[in-house]
Amino acid sequence: MxxxxxxxxxxxxxxxxxxxxxxxxxxxxxxxxxxxxxxxxxxxxxxxxxxxxxxxxxxxxxxxxxxxxxxxxxxxxxxxxxxxxxxxxxxxxxxxxxxxxxxxxxxxxxxxxxTAVPRCHGCGALQREGDRFCPQCGASLVESS
Structure with a gap:
């Protein structure tokens, strides 16, 4: 070879x-x-x-x-x-x-x-997911456009 x-x-x-x-x-x-x-x-x-x-x-x-x-x-x-x-x-x-x-x-x-907890702008109460109104004072939690 x-x-x-x-x-x-x-x-x-x-x-x-x-x-x-x-x-x-x-x-x-x-x-x-x-x-x-x-x-x-x-x-x-x-x-x-x-x-x-x-x-x-x-x-x-x-x-x-x-x-x-x-x-x-x-x-x-x-x-x-x-x-x-x-x-x-x-x-x-x-x-x-x-x-x-x-x-x-x-x-x-x-x-x-x-992890911020959402709060009511009126009274400061804690919000839960899906809340449209504050359970404490009744203020609207949905911002109007």
Whole structure:
């Protein structure tokens, strides 16, 4: 056999090795990336849980379920833990402290807006979904156009 006859065999072997490397590479890399993304995912889930607890605590304060002293104490605890979790997430992602502060403010504001409780414009009573009139004072809750 001369070199020209071996060329297709050599090319086939090279292609096969390249394909094998292409298929095996994600399996080798996923072990290293999976550990880091797993802790990031857990931190992200914990952050979302804590932000939800903060909004729920604020709602409980508005409804009078929590005293002012308890609110301050619980809010400080939740805020400290949330800041620690967000700080760890930012450390893993390489964010600066200015970005860190801005992100916290944006996330809390977005969460407050998303879970804001609708109230009557006349007396401030809580509305339920689908109410057209205030159950407390009878004012129209539907804005006229």
């Amino acid at each position: 001369n070199a020209i006859e071996l060329l297709p065999i050599i090319c086939s072997i090279a292609l096969l090795l390249g394909l094998l490397l292409y298929l095996v590479h994600p399996l080798l890399v996923s072990g290293r990336v999976g550990a880091a993304s797993g802790s990031t995912r857990q931190l992200f889930e914990r952050k979302e849980q804590l932000l939800g607890e903060i909004v729920e605590l604020e709602l409980d304060r508005e409804l009078g379920k929590v005293s002012a002293e308890d609110f301050q104490r619980l809010f400080a605890e939740l805020e400290a833990e949330t800041l620690a979790v967000i700080g760890e997430l930012d450390r893993l992602n390489g964010a600066s402290s200015d970005q860190f502060e801005r992100r916290i403010e944006e996330e809390v504001a977005a969460l407050r807006q998303k």
